[in-house]
Amino acid sequence: MNAATHPVAPEEVMAFLDGELTSAEAQAVSSHLDQCAECAGLAAQLRSTSQSLSGWTVPAVPASLEETVLAEAAEAADKLKQEKPGRTTQLSLWNWRLWAVAGGGALTVVLIGVALVASIIYPGNLAKSRPMEMAVQKPAAPDYFYTPARAQNQQTAVMKGNFSAAGAGVAQLGSLATPPPPPPVAGKTAGGLMYGYSAQPGAVTAPMIARTVSLTIAVKDFAAVRASLDSILVRHRGYAAQLSAATAENAPRTLQASLRIPAPELAAALAELKGLGRVESETQAGDEVTQQHTDLAARIQNSRETEERMRAILEQRTGKIEDVLQVEEEIARVRGEIESMEADQQALEHRVDFASVDLQIAEEYKAALNPPSASVSNRIHNAFVGGLRSAAEMLLGCVLFVEESGPVLLIWLAILGMPIFLLWRRYRSVMARF
Amino acid sequence: MEDAFPAFVLHSEAIRPPMNEAPRYPEADGSQTAESDEELMAAFSRGAADAFTVLFLRYKQPLFGFFRRRVADPAQAEELTQETFVAVLRASSRYQQTALFRTWLYAIGFKILRAHRRKAAFRATFLGEKPLGSEPAVDEAIEAQTMMRQAVGRLDSLDREVLLLREFEQLSYAEIAELLGLPLNTVRSRLFRARLALHDLLSAPASHSSAHQFAQSKERV
Numbered sequence: 001m002n003a004a005t006h007p008v009a010p011e012e013v014m015a016f017l018d019g020e021l022t023s024a025e026a027q028a029v030s031s032h033l034d035q036c037a038e039c040a041g042l043a044a045q046l047r048s049t050s051q052s053l054s055g056w057t058v059p060a061v062p063a064s065l066e067e068t069v070l071a072e073a074a075e076a077a078d079k080l081k082q083e084k085p086g087r088t089t090q091l092s093l094w095n096w097r098l099w100a101v102a103g104g105g106a107l108t109v110v111l112i113g114v115a116l117v118a119s120i121i122y123p124g125n126l127a128k129s130r131p132m133e134m135a136v137q138k139p140a141a142p143d144y145f146y147t148p149a150r151a152q153n154q155q156t157a158v159m160k161g162n163f164s165a166a167g168a169g170v171a172q173l174g175s176l177a178t179p180p181p182p183p184p185v186a187g188k189t190a191g192g193l194m195y196g197y198s199a200q201p202g203a204v205t206a207p208m209i210a211r212t213v214s215l216t217i218a219v220k221d222f223a224a225v226r227a228s229l230d231s232i233l234v235r236h237r238g239y240a241a242q243l244s245a246a247t248a249e250n251a252p253r254t255l256q257a258s259l260r261i262p263a264p265e266l267a268a269a270l271a272e273l274k275g276l277g278r279v280e281s282e283t284q285a286g287d288e289v290t291q292q293h294t295d296l297a298a299r300i301q302n303s304r305e306t307e308e309r310m311r312a313i314l315e316q317r318t319g320k321i322e323d324v325l326q327v328e329e330e331i332a333r334v335r336g337e338i339e340s341m342e343a344d345q346q347a348l349e350h351r352v353d354f355a356s357v358d359l360q361i362a363e364e365y366k367a368a369l370n371p372p373s374a375s376v377s378n379r380i381h382n383a384f385v386g387g388l389r390s391a392a393e394m395l396l397g398c399v400l401f402v403e404e405s406g407p408v409l410l411i412w413l414a415i416l417g418m419p420i421f422l423l424w425r426r427y428r429s430v431m432a433r434f
Numbered sequence: 435m436e437d438a439f440p441a442f443v444l445h446s447e448a449i450r451p452p453m454n455e456a457p458r459y460p461e462a463d464g465s466q467t468a469e470s471d472e473e474l475m476a477a478f479s480r481g482a483a484d485a486f487t488v489l490f491l492r493y494k495q496p497l498f499g500f501f502r503r504r505v506a507d508p509a510q511a512e513e514l515t516q517e518t519f520v521a522v523l524r525a526s527s528r529y530q531q532t533a534l535f536r537t538w539l540y541a542i543g544f545k546i547l548r549a550h551r552r553k554a555a556f557r558a559t560f561l562g563e564k565p566l567g568s569e570p571a572v573d574e575a576i577e578a579q580t581m582m583r584q585a586v587g588r589l590d591s592l593d594r595e596v597l598l599l600r601e602f603e604q605l606s607y608a609e610i611a612e613l614l615g616l617p618l619n620t621v622r623s624r625l626f627r628a629r630l631a632l633h634d635l636l637s638a639p640a641s642h643s644s645a646h647q648f649a650q651s652k653e654r655v
Binding site: 010011014015018020045046048049050052053054055056057058059060061062064065066068069070072073074076077078080081423426427430431432 | 478479480481482483486487490494495498499502503508512515516519520523524526527551552554555556558559560579582583586591597600601602606607622623625626629630632633636
């Protein structure tokens with residue numbers, strides 16, 4: 001068999017018999033079959049194979065199948081019928097929902113708009129409370145003297161969270177009660193006597209309150225605020241116990257300070273500090289230390305008297321050298337105690353004299369487009385070098401990982417992979433049987 | 435491809451006696467209607483249950499035969515037939531009239547058959563169930579039929595599939611190619627190979643191999 005004797009391929013004979021050839025091709029194959037006994041034999045063989053297959057009959061479909069499928073079909077047809085009106089309902093429902101949502105949104109927008117317009121047209125309503133607030137924030141007169149009534153007022157004010165208002169009222173009360181003495185000289189005063197308390201036991205006339213204030217302010221002009229802060233401290237004879245400023249790049253600048261302000265100046269100083277910017281948070285607290293102070297004063301007094309008596313004993317009486325030494329030791333101990341207690345007393349008085357103000361100032365940051373620090377070519381070069389380095393490190397990391405974990409992974413792969421492989425092969429062989 | 439000489443066509447009535455399966459557009463149960471499968475399917479997707487009944491009557495036997503020849507258990511064949519019709523019902527809204535209904539139906543049947551085979555293979559592999567294989571049931575078989583079925587069962591699985599689709603489902607080469615995702619030429623060569631191999635298997639085992647002989651001749655052409 002060759003191309004000369006068989007111009008058609010055996011598969012073409014089959015395709016011809018299957019009716020898969022065009023008329024022209026079929027014509028060619030047909031005429032060849034008439035001439036070629038071999039190809040005619042192949043055709044007969046193919047026909048007989050097909051004919052033998054035709055004997056493979058299948059029994060009729062069970063009737064139960066018909067019932068089940070036709071019942072399903074009827075159900076499906078009903079659903080299909082219902083779907084059409086359903087679709088339109090769904091569509092209109094969807095439209096209704098869409099309109100409801102759109103209407104609600106529009107109403108909200110209109111309400112917000114009206115509110116905005118109203119606030120622009122009638123700004124008085126909103127601003128009415130502000131002048132009052134500003135008025136009460138103004139420092140009236142320095143409150144040098146703490147009276148029980150004023151302390152009570154202050155506590156109430158702390159509870160209300162409007163300390164400056166109370167401060168102003170207190171100052172007025174104080175000025176009515178007694179004329180204000182001259183402001184104290186910055187630094188230490190004579191045992192705090194000027195502020196209305198006495199180191200003498202039983203002489204305390206007013207409660208001693210150590211005040212602490214915490215204030216967070218947002219400002220626009222940070223540089224100006226720094227200068228203003230210094231001037232406020234000078235003006236009110238205060239000082240900064242601690243101050244730190246941070247000026248990070250591409251971030252708001254911040255200043256954190258722990259200020260000490262003379263207690264009588266506190267209200268005025270606070271008002272000025274608040275004027276620096278927008279107050280974000282403010283807390284005030286008053287710690288009453290009268291009892292503590294009185295106790296200390298009494299103990300100091302007692303110790304002094306003890307010291308006096310011992311000195312008198314030492315001067316007036318004679319005795320053994322051991323006794324003298326013992327008395328002197330005792331005097332030294334009492335002296336030490338007195339000094340220690342006096343230091344505590346002074347610290348306490350200082351806390352009362354100078355209110356502690358924890359101030360935090362943050363700049364209202366506006367991001368700025370800074371010019372690039374490095375030139376474009378440098379940045380490209382750096383990025384390229386960085387990329388190469390990262391790639392090299394990654395490759396090295398991969399190599400190291402394979403070296404380190406490769407053997408273990410291989411063992412695990414063998415342990416886990418072999419059963420999986422065997423099961424897969426079995427699955428494939430079963431599939432191939434179908 | 436439809437304009438061949440009918441006298442030489444394998445499936446002409448002269449050569450092949452009528453089988454249980456109806457030919458290309460079967461009119462089952464004598465229901466004489468001019469409506470095509472595609473028109474009936476379109477009518478059903480509009481809610482006409484009768485249209486599907488006609489389609490079902492046309493294809494119930496061919497589809498049952500399709501599964502019956504490929505699945506060993508008759509009950510499973512029935513189940514898969516039912517499953518295919520139900521799948522057709524559910525997918526009716528997605529049916530595109532551009533595709534031949536017959537091809538679409540057998541494509542669905544084929545998917546269901548593959549899923550069934552996968553499940554059976556999985557159960558056989560992992561759960562130790564004995565697979566029934568693709569040997570058709572021989573309950574009512576005559577000996578000659580049994581031999582033929584066994585011979586078909588010994589063919590390569592893909593060759594067998596091409597042969598069965600051509601011989602019993604009477605799909606064209608193009609339809610088989612689409613269904614199995616094979617190139618048209620592959621379908622033709624596999625069909626040829628399957629037919630010759632089947633002929634050899636049905637002939638005496640000692641006889642010469644037609645497949646081998648024609649394979650050699652093909653190389654020379």
